[in-house]
Each structure stands twice: as structure tokens, then as C-alpha cells.
């Protein structure tokens with residue numbers, strides 16, 4: 086990648102950095118991001134990789150906490166499940182007005198406790214579904230690239246813990262290869 090700011094178009098160098106990232110009203114620190122940086126003017130091209138994995142981790146944090154969900158968090162979880170307001174409404178509420186979802190998301194009202202539990206349950210199901218998809222892809226890679234010795238890192242638990250920032254990955258190169266294959270890249274997350 087070349088610097089778009091400098092006339093001499095120098096090649097950007099990748100520099101490991103910690104990038105703050107705010108989503109669903111929560112601040113995260115993305116550690117170990119390789120940010121292309123211009124050696125001459127310092128221009129940075131920040132691209133957040135593994136966005137799907139990152140959102141899965143955020144969703145897990147939100148549904149595992151005991152507290153209520155705030156408006157931006159409900160909106161985030163709805164989008165995580167890839168549902169529009171109407172679709173989400175039909176799953177979680179028998180209130181005849183689907184404007185109720187919009188009111189939750191704007192913090193005008195809050196879902197009642199049983200509805201809150203139902204939302205969390207649906208999100209957990211979606212997370213499991215996405216994890217299965219990861220496993221399926223991992224399985225394909227294992228079959229295709231036995232020489233790469235990815236087994237250790239393709240264990241779903243290991244990957245999950247790694248993505249949660251609970252575990253350092255012993256072989257970043259192998260993991261990075263796997264995540265690149267899934268359309269993602271290396272990322273480590275901690276809630277700020």
C-alpha cells in the first residue's frame with residue numbers, strides 16, 4: 086500500500102498499535118492491529134479487521150451480563166442477528182405496534198424482563214450458529230492444509246478464548262492464516 090498523502094508515494098509500513106473502538110455504547114481496545122503507516126508523513130490507514138469476530142465477542146459480552154440492555158446495545162444486537170426492526174419485533178414482542186423496537190433502541194422505553202431474556206436467548210443461538218460456521222470453515226481448512234498444522238488453533242474453544250482476549254495465541258502466523266481465510270485477520274479484544 087502506498088501513502089495517498091505524500092507526492093513521492095512511499096510504501097506504508099505496518100506498525101502494531103492499540104486502537105480504541107466504540108460500539109454499542111462500550112469502548113474496546115483492539116490490540117495488536119497492524120496499521121499501515123507512512124514512514125514519511127505518519128499518515129495511517131486504519132482498517133479494523135475481523136469485524137465479524139469482533140461483533141460476536143461484543144454480542145457475547147452483552148448477553149452474558151446480568152444487567153439491562155441499553156438502546157444502542159439492543160440496536161447492535163438486532164443488527165448482529167441481521168434482522169430489521171420488523172423482523173426483530175415479530176420474534177420478540179406480541180405488541181401490535183412494531184414501533185416498540187424503535188422506542189427501545191432510542192431509550193424511550195425498555196423491554197420487560199421476560200422479553201430481555203428472550204432477546205439474550207436469541208442472540209446466544211445466533212452466536213452458536215456463527216461459531217458452527219467458523220468450525221465448518223476450520224474443518225475445510227484442516228482437510229485442505231494438513232501441512233499447515235493448524236489443528237491446535239482451530240479448536241473452537243481455543244479460538245473463542247483467543248478472540249475474547251483470554252489467551253495469547255502461541256502461533257500467530259497459523260491463526261492469522263486461518264482468519265485471513267475466513268475473511269478476517271488477527272485481532273485481540275479487551276473491553277475498556
Ligand SMILES: [Zn+2]
Nearest residue numbers: 088091123126
Ligand atoms: Zn505519507
